[in-house]
Structure formats: structure tokens, C-alpha cells
Amino acid sequence: MNNELFERWIQQGSLSIPKILLTHYRKVGLTDEECMLILQLHSFIEEGNVFPTPSVLSERMHIDVNKIASLLRVFIQRGFLSIESFEDKERSVYAEKYSLLPLWKRLLGELGEEQHGERTAAKKERKENIFLMFEKEFGRPLSPMEIETVNIWLDEDGHDSELIAAALKEGVLSGKLNFRYIDRILFEWKKTGVKTIEQARVHGEKFRTRQRNVPASADAQNGRTEGLSLPSYNWLDS
Known part of the structure; x- marks a missing residue:
């Protein structure tokens, strides 16, 4: 998926990232503390501080600065967080920013697999019901x-x-x-x-x-009984 399009979806509110994170963070291996740090980092980025320092993050979380720095490195190593360069047009310089897109994509992948599993289970149930319906009508296995x-x-x-x-x-x-x-x-x-x-x-x-x-003549030619009437059937009746 195009990263710019993905970011635009997040900015427009098309993707409820915090909700997805809170629901699925354990499935991607995040602890409660790591999840909270991700939420704080996401909050800073949303507020316009795209590269908050460990000390700034520590003030919000009351966690040691060194531990914050260590967790950020772990996020990068595990593919949850990336550091990207961008052009700061106001200052005419290149700067760095954190990106949580790798984590968001991982979470959406987990969500997609979960939904796929639900669809597969539903499909299996429908198939089993079809077999049961045939056996009922045929009166045999x-x-x-x-x-x-x-x-x-x-x-x-x-x-x-x-x-x-x-x-x-x-x-x-x-x-x-x-x-x-x-x-x-x-x-x-x-x-x-x-x-x-x-x-x-x-x-x-x-x-x-x-x-x-x-x-009637055509009926007779085709071996049908004259005056044959077909019963009505309720198609909506399961």
C-alpha cells in the first residue's frame, strides 16, 4: 500500500489506529508498557512533534529516559517504528521524523487475518449446512x-x-x-x-x-399429464 495514501487515511480518520492498537497490540508482541509508549508517540506525532526526544516522552510517562531510548531502539529493530528524512520547507532544511506506519500495517495485517479466519469459519459452516440440506431432501447420506x-x-x-x-x-x-x-x-x-x-x-x-x-398437445408429445398444475413454492422460506 502507498505510504502517502496510508498516512492520508489516518489523518482523515478513516482508520481508527488507537482502537486497533488497543485491541490487537498483544497479538504483535507488545507489552502494556510498550503499547502506552506507542500511544504517546502517536499523540506527539499527531500534535506536530514528529521527532519527540526520550526525555519529552519520559515526562509524560514517568519512565526513565534511558529505558525510553532503549524501547525506541527495540521498536526499530522489531520493525514497528522507522526514522524517515523529510524536507522542512519552513526552515529549508532536511529533518528526521518517526513513522509508525510499519506498526499500523502489521496491526492491519493481524486484523485482516482475523477477519479471514472468521470468513473461513462462516464459509465452512455454510458448506456443512448445504450437505445437511441435501441429505435431508434425499433422505440418505x-x-x-x-x-x-x-x-x-x-x-x-x-x-x-x-x-x-x-x-x-x-x-x-x-x-x-x-x-x-x-x-x-x-x-x-x-x-x-x-x-x-x-x-x-x-x-x-x-x-x-x-x-x-x-x-396440451405439446404436453402430450412430451409425455406430460394433461392439466398438470405446478405447486407454488415460497423461495424465501429456509
Whole structure:
């Protein structure tokens, strides 16, 4: 990520850095005392003092100056803190400043991994629910090949678990409870751009309307029973 963009996000308040720090500092290996020093350093930088001395930091924290200096060196060694040169245009000189961007990026990385873990757990739960739904409708455990088919729908074809559940319900509604028919439904939905439950519902209703309007002679040719009526189905019902 571009450092200037990152800094601008912080300045505009788009990133609540102190909150992220207080929530995740232990995950990156910071102690309570080190976290407080980071907060004080961040506060000075926000106030415009971009290179506070150990003595200035010590006055706020009542910690020995030498220990403050030692902790700052440790932060740099551990990749939490960096010292950067910048042009002080008011004085027309180059100066140095502390940057906590390395730590902020580390914290956001931890936060991203945590959210990824939560998404992975939720995805796993949805997958397990799909298997249970299939077994309930089929009235038996799925075969290894059928389990692999569902995994392919999810992982390779990229079908949403809710749409797979909707395709299963469509198979139940149509009286064609088999994997080939459900696969055809999913293929058709993907080809026609169906991505949501609502779109699937509308698509299904249009299909059934066309089926109702097929002439009796065509029904007979296709082996259908004359006067066949399709039951209504509540797509919103889980």
C-alpha cells in the first residue's frame, strides 16, 4: 500500500489506529508498557512533534529516559517504528521524523487475518449446512461422488451456497431430485447471470409460467399429464 495514501487515511480518520492498537497490540508482541509508549508517540506525532526526544516522552510517562531510548531502539529493530528524512520547507532544511506506519500495517495485517479466519469459519459452516440440506431432501447420506460434486459447485464453479440451496429446492419443486438436474439449473443460472435468491425466484417463476402455457398437445408429445398444475413454492422460506 502507498505510504502517502496510508498516512492520508489516518489523518482523515478513516482508520481508527488507537482502537486497533488497543485491541490487537498483544497479538504483535507488545507489552502494556510498550503499547502506552506507542500511544504517546502517536499523540506527539499527531500534535506536530514528529521527532519527540526520550526525555519529552519520559515526562509524560514517568519512565526513565534511558529505558525510553532503549524501547525506541527495540521498536526499530522489531520493525514497528522507522526514522524517515523529510524536507522542512519552513526552515529549508532536511529533518528526521518517526513513522509508525510499519506498526499500523502489521496491526492491519493481524486484523485482516482475523477477519479471514472468521470468513473461513462462516464459509465452512455454510458448506456443512448445504450437505445437511441435501441429505435431508434425499433422505440418505450423500455418496463420496455427490459430496465431491457439491464441493466443485462451491469451490471451482463459484456458486454461492444460497443459490445451491435454491437449486436444490427447485429440483424438489420440479420432482426431479437428482444431481444432474440441479447441475443444469446452476449452469443455466450462471449463463443467464442469476446471482441472487431474488433473481433465482423470478427466473423460476418465469420458467413455470412458460410450462403452464405449453399447449396440451405439446404436453402430450412430451409425455406430460394433461392439466398438470405446478405447486407454488415460497423461495424465501429456509
